[in-house]
Amino acid sequence: MKEIRLSWLTFLRIYLRSFLLQASWNFEKLQNLGFFYLMLPGLRSIYGDEIPADVRQRHCAYFNTHPYFAPLVAGTTLRLETLSLAGEEPAVDSETYKKMVMAPLAAMGDALFWGGVRPLAALVGLLMASQGSLWAPVVFLVLFNLPHLLFRGIGLILGYAQELKAIETLQKCRLPDLAIRLKESTTILIGVLCAYLSFKGCEHQELSAAWGFVQLPIVLLFAWLAHKGVTSLFLVLLTTSSLLLLALLF
Amino acid sequence: MSIVLARIDSRLVHGQVLEAWVPFVNADCIVVANDEVAGTSFQCMVMQAAIPSSIKLIIGTLEETASILRSADLLKKRVLLLFTSSEDALKVCQLGVSYPKLNLGNMHSSAGKDRYTCTIALDQHDIDMLKQVEGQGVTIVSQCVPADREQNWHKLIRSGGR
Amino acid sequence: MAVGDYLLAGLVAMLTGLDRVALIQIMISRPLVAAPLTGWVLGNPLVGMEVGMLLELLWLGRLPVGAAIPPDDTQVAVGATVLALSVGHLLDLHGMPMVILSVLIAIPLGKFGQVFDRLARHTNDRLALSGHDALMAGNTTGLERYHLFGLASFALASLATAVIIVLIGSFVLYSVAPLLIGAVRETGLSLQYSLILVGAASLLGTINVNRSASLFCAAFTGTMLVLWMR
Numbered sequence: 001m002k003e004i005r006l007s008w009l010t011f012l013r014i015y016l017r018s019f020l021l022q023a024s025w026n027f028e029k030l031q032n033l034g035f036f037y038l039m040l041p042g043l044r045s046i047y048g049d050e051i052p053a054d055v056r057q058r059h060c061a062y063f064n065t066h067p068y069f070a071p072l073v074a075g076t077t078l079r080l081e082t083l084s085l086a087g088e089e090p091a092v093d094s095e096t097y098k099k100m101v102m103a104p105l106a107a108m109g110d111a112l113f114w115g116g117v118r119p120l121a122a123l124v125g126l127l128m129a130s131q132g133s134l135w136a137p138v139v140f141l142v143l144f145n146l147p148h149l150l151f152r153g154i155g156l157i158l159g160y161a162q163e164l165k166a167i168e169t170l171q172k173c174r175l176p177d178l179a180i181r182l183k184e185s186t187t188i189l190i191g192v193l194c195a196y197l198s199f200k201g202c203e204h205q206e207l208s209a210a211w212g213f214v215q216l217p218i219v220l221l222f223a224w225l226a227h228k229g230v231t232s233l234f235l236v237l238l239t240t241s242s243l244l245l246l247a248l249l250f
Numbered sequence: 251m252s253i254v255l256a257r258i259d260s261r262l263v264h265g266q267v268l269e270a271w272v273p274f275v276n277a278d279c280i281v282v283a284n285d286e287v288a289g290t291s292f293q294c295m296v297m298q299a300a301i302p303s304s305i306k307l308i309i310g311t312l313e314e315t316a317s318i319l320r321s322a323d324l325l326k327k328r329v330l331l332l333f334t335s336s337e338d339a340l341k342v343c344q345l346g347v348s349y350p351k352l353n354l355g356n357m358h359s360s361a362g363k364d365r366y367t368c369t370i371a372l373d374q375h376d377i378d379m380l381k382q383v384e385g386q387g388v389t390i391v392s393q394c395v396p397a398d399r400e401q402n403w404h405k406l407i408r409s410g411g412r
Numbered sequence: 413m414a415v416g417d418y419l420l421a422g423l424v425a426m427l428t429g430l431d432r433v434a435l436i437q438i439m440i441s442r443p444l445v446a447a448p449l450t451g452w453v454l455g456n457p458l459v460g461m462e463v464g465m466l467l468e469l470l471w472l473g474r475l476p477v478g479a480a481i482p483p484d485d486t487q488v489a490v491g492a493t494v495l496a497l498s499v500g501h502l503l504d505l506h507g508m509p510m511v512i513l514s515v516l517i518a519i520p521l522g523k524f525g526q527v528f529d530r531l532a533r534h535t536n537d538r539l540a541l542s543g544h545d546a547l548m549a550g551n552t553t554g555l556e557r558y559h560l561f562g563l564a565s566f567a568l569a570s571l572a573t574a575v576i577i578v579l580i581g582s583f584v585l586y587s588v589a590p591l592l593i594g595a596v597r598e599t600g601l602s603l604q605y606s607l608i609l610v611g612a613a614s615l616l617g618t619i620n621v622n623r624s625a626s627l628f629c630a631a632f633t634g635t636m637l638v639l640w641m642r
Contacts, residue, residue, distance in 0.1 A: 019436045024543065024562025026536035027368065033543045033559040040552060056547050060555070062358075067437055092292050100293045103264035104300035110265035111302075114475045115620060118439065122468055125444050126608075129465050134457060137445040137464070145438050164292060171299035176268075180302055183621045190612050191631025197605045199639045204601045209640040216632055219613045220625065226617030229397055232470045233483075233519060235610045240516060243606060247598035269475055273620045304622075 003086040006045050006078065011156060013041035018071045018152055030064035038070060042078040046085065055081070058095040065102040066109020071152045073101060075159025076166055083163070092164060101167065112175050116182030117147055123189035130196060194219055251324040253347075256331040258339055259355035262287070263297045263307075263332070266355065266395050271330065272305065274396040279306040279327035283315040283342050284334055312338055316345045336372075336379035343386050352383060354392040354403060366406045369394050377407065413454065413498045420453045421578075422571055425490045429570020432486055434563055443467035443489035450493040459500075460493045462511045466604070467492070469611025470519075473618030484525020484573050491577030492518035498578075499585045508604055509596040510589065515607070517584050521577045528569035535565040 021034040036059050043051050043059070065073060080094035092100065125140030159166045198212035222235055254275040259267065262282055271277070280301065287293050288311045301307050306327065310318045319329065331349060333339045339352055359371030366372060370392055372380075380403065384390055390403040428449065431441040440446060444464040451460020467489050474482035495514035500506050539558045546554030596603060616628055 020434075020560070020563075022437075023434045023566075024536045024539050024559045025433055025533060026540040026562075027533055028537045029540050029544075033540055033555060033562075036547065037556055037559045040556070050550075051552065053548070053550075056550075056552075060544055060547050092290075100290070101296050103261040104296045107264045107268045107300045110269055110475055111620075115269060118442075119472055119615060119619070122442065122444060122472055126465060126468055129444065129461060130608075134448075134461065136461070137448050140442070140444055141439065148438070167292070167296050167299060171295065174303070176300060176302035180304070180621065183619050184623075184627060187616065187619060187621055187624045187627040188631040190616050191628045192635045194609055194612050194628075195632045195635035195639065197608055199636060201601055201605045209636070212636055212640075213633075215609065216629065219609055219616070219632075220628070222610060222613035223617035223625075223628075226473075226614040228617075232610065232614045235614060236470070236516070236519060236607065239606050239610050240603065243599050243603050244592070244595050247595045265475070269620055 001086050003088075004046055004082045006042055006082075006160070010041045010045050011160075014038060014074060015071060015153055015156055017041065018067070018074070018156070021067050021070050029062045031070070032060050032063050035063040035070065035074070036060040038074050039078065042074070043081075046078070046081055059098075061095075063098065063102060065106045066113065068113055068148060068151050069105040069109045069155060072155030072159040072166060072170075073098060073105065075156045075161075076101075076163050077159075079160045079163045090164065097164070108170075108175050108179075111179040112182075113148065116179040116186075117144055119186045120182050120189070123186055123193060127189065127193055127196070130193065130200075251319055251327055251329060253319075253331050253349045254328045255353060256333075256339070256349035256351065257353040257355045258333050258336060258357060260334050260358045261356050262334060263300055267330070267332070268301065270395040270397070275328070275330065277328045277330040278304070279308070279324060279329045280332065281315065281318060281324075281329055282307070282309045282332045283312055283338060284309070284332075285311045285338075288314070312341045312345065315342050316347050319347055336376045336383070340379045340383050343383050343388065348386075349388060351389045351391060352380075354390065355394055364410075366409070367392060367394075370406070372407075413494075413501065417454055418494075421450055421490065421494050422574065424450050424453055425487060425574035426567040426571050428486050428490060429484075429573070430563060430567055432484075432566075432570075434566040441486040442472075443485050446486050447489040447493045450490045451497070454494070454497050456497055459496050459511060460489075462508060462604075463489055463492045463496065463515055466512070466515045466607050467519075467611075469608065469615050471614075472611070473615045481526050481529050483522040484529065484570075485522065487525050487570060487573040487577055488515075488518045488522040490574050491521065491581060494574075494578050495581045495585055499582055499589065502586065503589055505589060505593055509593050512596055512603055512607070513589055513592060514581070514585060517581050517588075518577050521580060522573075524576045525569075525573040528572050529566075532565040532569035536562045539565075 017038045021031055021038055024033045025031060039059050043055065047055065077094045077098055080090050080097055083090050084093065121140050121143035124143055125136045128139055129136035158169060162169060194215065198215040199209055202209050202212045254277050255271060288309050294309050298307055308318055354370055356369045357371055359365050363371040363373045380390055391400050392403055392406055393400040428441045428446040431437055447464035448457045448460035451457040467485055471482050471485045492514045495518060496511045500510045539561050543555045543558030546558060616624060
């Protein structure tokens with residue numbers, strides 16, 4: 001039997017549906033309905049309106065990965081379905097594939113997007129905002145979403161075209177290392193922002209800029225406290241109450 | 251070699267382990283002890299792809315784990331040891347790998363298991379296995395991420411499952 | 413503020429709230445975007461911008477890993493913007509001190525967001541079961557429908573959080589603002605900057621980088637020297 005090919009319209013539908021992956025996120029099976037919803041245009045092209053019961057069962061099971069990586073998983077899963085339907089035996093079947101990749105890909109996405117791109121884009125936005133630019137939110141959105149939206153699309157096509165080899169391609173990109181580089185850049189920008197605010201504060205109160213350096217150990221102390229698990233809420237209350245007390249006393 | 255964290259986690263290498271535990275315990279090597287994973291080259295590749303190059307990943311069968319941990323490569327490493335089940339944790343323990351504390355992270359619910367916390371589901375078999383691990387002098391605690399409170403597993407069992 | 417304004421703000425609360433998890437996730441849920449957006453529909457994007465700057469970094473480092481749900485900084489941002497504009501108008505108090513007070517009052521109320529978010533996800537447990545049953549009966553459109561119903565629970569959870577923040581917040585802010593506004597004004601810029609620095613410190617403390625302290629110190633010192641020499 002010849003392998004069924006999916007049309008570009010199907011891919012477009014899957015791409016758009018990927019934005020709804022977590023609409024019914026639940027504690028029981030996490031993204032199970034969402035993943036089936038995402039796959040549905042593809043499954044319909046493969047099986048027609050009567051999707052076999054075993055296919056329905058296996059693609060509506062417990063599933064959880066990073067939302068931006070889900071199109072890649074869906075691409076490969078659909079390709080494995082069409083391959084096995086055409087009588088080829090892929091090294092890993094579609095159900096096992098999903099189970100194997102969801103956790104490691106989630107780790108990759110958390111590190112890259114939540115830990116890497118998002119804080120970096122936010123810091124750039126904040127630096128602009130601290131200069132009084134109203135474009136800051138727009139710049140933040142563009143910086144974050146350029147890689148985000150591209151990644152969803154490329155992931156879907158890559159996952160479908162290269163099936164299991166897509167993971168090898170991903171490995172060659174060394175995304176976890178890229179995430180570390182992004183986090184280091186974020187750390188540098190945090191330093192720049194803190195210095196800028198300290199300097200402006202001194203300028204405003206007509207103090208010598210040397211006083212700005214006093215902020216350095218304080219920020220480090222607070223960072224250490226945050227690392228040890230002290231909540232932001234507590235740090236905010238501590239700062240506010242001490243500053244208000246100072247203002248009331250002097 | 252020192253084992254800085256031994257953990258049962260059915261998701262093995264994922265966000266909680268890499269983003270939360272690795273920096274918290276300052277680990278530079280992750281050892282996955284699992285027969286099934288070690289036998290599937292595809293899954294080994296996926297896990298390798300998720301880990302930054304500054305951290306060493308070794309995947310071995312339960313039998314191999316003891317000798318891996320004794321090898322010269324790991325002499326100066328701070329190891330994070332991962333299992334998927336209570337049975338594997340016990341087997342590795344009996345093979346002569348000693349870890350002072352066993353962390354229960356994610357143990358997925360399935361038919362016949364009772365849920366004790368949001369992330370931990372156990373059946374009688376699990377409890378028997380864990381009791382034997384404890385018999386080897388290991389303290390067993392549940393703690394999903396470092397930000398959560400660490401809780402002795404006896405407290406968990408006493409509070410009952412559902 | 414007119415009733416229409418509150419309705420508009422409620423719409424923004426739901427849209428930005430959905431963006432957190434359930435829908436699209438292009439990060440209009442970040443305070444840096446959600447607050448100016450709220451300010452913009454209420455006719456004052458600048459106040460929203462000030463709110464967004466104070467809140468953006470506070471919980472940015474809290475990754476949504478595992479069962480832990482971070483505080484709802486989106487609704488804190490939306491709520492604080494509404495508070496600053498509505499109570500500010502009522503008491504005729506404007507400017508940064510009012511923004512700071514609104515943010516300070518909204519922050520602890522963000523806890524409600526966690527409660528409602530958890531509730532929404534538990535409601536979805538039932539949807540997931542019904543959806544799965546529909547699918548097994550061969551009804552794929554049924555599954556699609558149940559899946560999309562989930563959006564309603566997330567939207568309602570966000571709206572409920574925003575309403576609670578605005579209701580309790582208005583009451584508290586209305587009673588304490590006249591007492592505290594003088595002291596906040598006294599602190600001048602230092603309180604505003606310190607709050608952003610607290611956010612920066614919490615992000616720095618939770619970022620997963622080996623040399624974070626030394627990189628930070630180098631960047632701080634370098635920038636300081638450049639600004640000083642100028």
